[in-house]
Amino acid sequence: MTHQALIEELKTLVDSGKLLTDTDSLASHGIDWTKHFTPAPMAIAFPRSVEQVQAIVRWANECNVALVPSGGRTGLSAAAVAANGEVVVSFDYMNRILEFNEMDRTVVCEPGVVTEQLQQFAQEQGLYYPVDFASAGSSQIGGNIGTNAGGIKVIRYGMTRDWVAGLKVVTGKGELLELNKDLIKNATGYDLRQLFIGAEGTLGFVVEATMRLTRAPKNLTAMVLGAPDFDSIMPVLHAFQKELDLTAFEFFSDKAMAKVLARGDVPAPFDTECPFYALLEFEAASEEVMDQALAVFERCMEEGWVLDGVMSQSEQQLENLWKLREYISETIAHWTPYKNDVSVTVGKVPAFLRDIDEIVTKNYPDFEVVWFGHIGDGNLHLNILKPETMDKDEFFAKCATVNQWVFETVQKYNGSISAEHGVGMTKRDYLYYSRSAEEIAVMKAVKAVFDPNGIMNPGKIFAV
Numbered sequence: 001m002t003h004q005a006l007i008e009e010l011k012t013l014v015d016s017g018k019l020l021t022d023t024d025s026l027a028s029h030g031i032d033w034t035k036h037f038t039p040a041p042m043a044i045a046f047p048r049s050v051e052q053v054q055a056i057v058r059w060a061n062e063c064n065v066a067l068v069p070s071g072g073r074t075g076l077s078a079a080a081v082a083a084n085g086e087v088v089v090s091f092d093y094m095n096r097i098l099e100f101n102e103m104d105r106t107v108v109c110e111p112g113v114v115t116e117q118l119q120q121f122a123q124e125q126g127l128y129y130p131v132d133f134a135s136a137g138s139s140q141i142g143g144n145i146g147t148n149a150g151g152i153k154v155i156r157y158g159m160t161r162d163w164v165a166g167l168k169v170v171t172g173k174g175e176l177l178e179l180n181k182d183l184i185k186n187a188t189g190y191d192l193r194q195l196f197i198g199a200e201g202t203l204g205f206v207v208e209a210t211m212r213l214t215r216a217p218k219n220l221t222a223m224v225l226g227a228p229d230f231d232s233i234m235p236v237l238h239a240f241q242k243e244l245d246l247t248a249f250e251f252f253s254d255k256a257m258a259k260v261l262a263r264g265d266v267p268a269p270f271d272t273e274c275p276f277y278a279l280l281e282f283e284a285a286s287e288e289v290m291d292q293a294l295a296v297f298e299r300c301m302e303e304g305w306v307l308d309g310v311m312s313q314s315e316q317q318l319e320n321l322w323k324l325r326e327y328i329s330e331t332i333a334h335w336t337p338y339k340n341d342v343s344v345t346v347g348k349v350p351a352f353l354r355d356i357d358e359i360v361t362k363n364y365p366d367f368e369v370v371w372f373g374h375i376g377d378g379n380l381h382l383n384i385l386k387p388e389t390m391d392k393d394e395f396f397a398k399c400a401t402v403n404q405w406v407f408e409t410v411q412k413y414n415g416s417i418s419a420e421h422g423v424g425m426t427k428r429d430y431l432y433y434s435r436s437a438e439e440i441a442v443m444k445a446v447k448a449v450f451d452p453n454g455i456m457n458p459g460k461i462f463a464v
């Protein structure tokens with residue numbers, strides 16, 4: 001079938017005007033936030049119903065056309081990039097909240113519901129959807145499920161996986177499966193819902209998700225603390241966790257802070273300059289909790305783990321302190337960073353970070369290295385900034401040579417080469433550092449069951 005004939009047939013499967021092939025749409029919907037792939041999709045389809053998604057999948061099987069799922073396109077591993085003539089299936093028009101079950105505290109969402117839309121809906125019901133990150137204003141629930149998105153509240157609330165009560169999926173064969181039926185208890189064999197979470201659209205499309213909500217936190221209060229060295233950060237975490245249930249524990253280096261402050265729209269937390277900063281958050285539900293937090297803070301100062309600190313006294317101050325952390329990724333995007341998103345168990349973080357820092361300092365003497373991340377979960381974001389004058393391809397090639405040592409260290413510590421950004425195309429060649437050959441073989445076999453013709457997001461997680 002000719003290219004034009006394929007497009008004409010596909011057009012009949014979606015509502016009128018909901019198949020786009022103009023250059024701008026192909027460029028914008030064929031890519032995510034990774035900047036090193038050239039988008040080249042065949043078309044962008046915008047289904048409005050489960051039936052339309054099924055029709056697209058059946059058509060793709062018949063015509064042997066690959067499909068790429070597309071949500072808010074805020075991914076950082078190129079899992080939603082269409083660079084090989086695929087049809088992008090965008091969920092922008094399947095974005096309704098369908099149902100709220102008060103007794104179950106669940107919300108039934110179409111996959112295109114934006115994370116912030118769900119957070120706001122929860123708030124209107126006096127409840128809370130706790131998975132949160134800087135891109136919550138654009139990312140969609142379907143994409144969050146596809147990548148098992150984490151973010152800034154994982155230390156207390158876990159990952160997206162922990163909030164999915166049930167899923168409806170269209171497999172790579174076009175079948176509609178209803179997974180777990182929103183039950184809390186269900187001991188009836190394999191939990192297929194979990195397979196689709198973090199599958200990056202390689203098994204099928206999520207077409208409906210029931211998400212759990214929880215009690216809204218009371219009087220969230222943040223502290224930003226300046227530390228004299230990295231080794232002081234983990235004792236601070238330990239000291240606070242002994243007394244309080246933290247809702248966040250993040251860290252960032254002086255370089256990260258300097259870039260954010262240079263924007264001019266975020267106030268400095270205090271004057272003392274420190275090499276590292278921790279941002280922690282807790283529910284100051286009573287005077288007693290507040291006193292406990294202040295007592296721990298004083299102890300950290302006495303021990304020399306903290307040089308200076310500030311605590312939010314209002315919503316506005318809470319927001320401003322969070323901006324210091326949440327603006328980092330967007331701010332450093334200007335330097336086309338080479339990204340790593342690695343994790344180890346929390347107890348191994350100090351030794352692991354020291355080893356990795358040694359590797360990057362030795363190998364990137366001329367590059368700026370920016371450390372930040374969700375250190376309370378053992379998740380570190382290592383960003384290497386491109387010098388302004390260096391060519392992009394040369395820079396990425398240079399960074400890729402150092403990967404081997406970084407990932408060997410990850411493997412040595414039994415860590416993960418992708419903590420929360422997924423594998424996509426950017427990390428697929430390194431998957432074996434985190435998953436055994438047997439595991440990868442099982443994953444491929446699972447894919448073949450749900451997607452025998454290999455039309456679902458090929459080339460993501462593993463090469464085709």
Ligand SMILES: O=C(O)CC[C@@H](O)C(=O)O
Pocket residue numbers: 133134151326328329330339340341373381382383
């Ligand atoms: O840009 C990054 O490396 C991390 C992005 C995001 O996961 C964050 O924690 O801000």
Ligand SMILES: [Zn+2]
Pocket residue numbers: 151373374381420
């Ligand atoms: Zn992150």
